[in-house]
Amino acid sequence: MPLRLRQPESIKIKFTYFCTLQHTSFINMANKKIGIFYGSSTGQTEKIAEKLQQLFGEDQADLINVDIASQGDLEKYPYLILGTPTWGVGEMQDDWEDFAEILEKADLKGKKIALFGLGDQDTYPDSFADGVGILFSKISEKAKIIGKWPKKGYHFHESEALRENKFVGLILDQENQPGKTAERLAKWVEILKKEFV
Numbered sequence: 001m002p003l004r005l006r007q008p009e010s011i012k013i014k015f016t017y018f019c020t021l022q023h024t025s026f027i028n029m030a031n032k033k034i035g036i037f038y039g040s041s042t043g044q045t046e047k048i049a050e051k052l053q054q055l056f057g058e059d060q061a062d063l064i065n066v067d068i069a070s071q072g073d074l075e076k077y078p079y080l081i082l083g084t085p086t087w088g089v090g091e092m093q094d095d096w097e098d099f100a101e102i103l104e105k106a107d108l109k110g111k112k113i114a115l116f117g118l119g120d121q122d123t124y125p126d127s128f129a130d131g132v133g134i135l136f137s138k139i140s141e142k143a144k145i146i147g148k149w150p151k152k153g154y155h156f157h158e159s160e161a162l163r164e165n166k167f168v169g170l171i172l173d174q175e176n177q178p179g180k181t182a183e184r185l186a187k188w189v190e191i192l193k194k195e196f197v
């Protein structure tokens, strides 16, 4: 006669509790207001994106690498923060180049979007943080862009990220000004918190 093993009640309860937890955390994720989308080739932008998530609180913001993001991911948040470093000479980071098509197709109506980017003003003074300017031009007609940032304190010749003498988003330089990053981030997040309500 085959041996029938009965599932003990305590295991059933534990399993049900586990499923409930899984379900709850899924709901919480879907309810988060801010999606931080970033691309990063050598990890610097990723670190900044993680810092941003901490500053907003993990209960408020999700972190998504554009390498694996979909159009649906982008459309589910009312507030977006998009971050790219500049690579090549004045180009967006590679994964953003690939994601740009999705970005252009996405329905961004009614969203508030803030941009940030990393660059190296000493080595690339003629294309400083251009990637952020390219990102801006892809979405500026489709959504409200917030979080402009003063150019004071940076030393460069030209940048695509400038509009009316201000950066279109927060620009950070981990090569030459790492000591200024924490303060810049904190100030920028305070500005954004007033917009993301």
Ligand SMILES: Cc1cc2nc3c(=O)[nH]c(=O)nc-3n(C[C@H](O)[C@H](O)[C@H](O)COP(=O)(O)O)c2cc1C
Residues within 6 Å of the ligand: 039, 040, 041, 042, 043, 044, 045, 046, 085, 086, 087, 088, 089, 090, 091, 093, 118, 119, 120, 121, 124, 127, 128, 129, 130, 174, 175
């Ligand atoms: C090959 C190369 C090209 C770069 N081109 C630019 C550029 O045109 N403009 C700029 O501001 N920074 C440029 N940078 C600096 C990067 O944007 C900077 O190192 C950034 O922090 C890298 O971010 P990631 O680690 O997230 O990829 C370049 C760096 C490298 C190594």
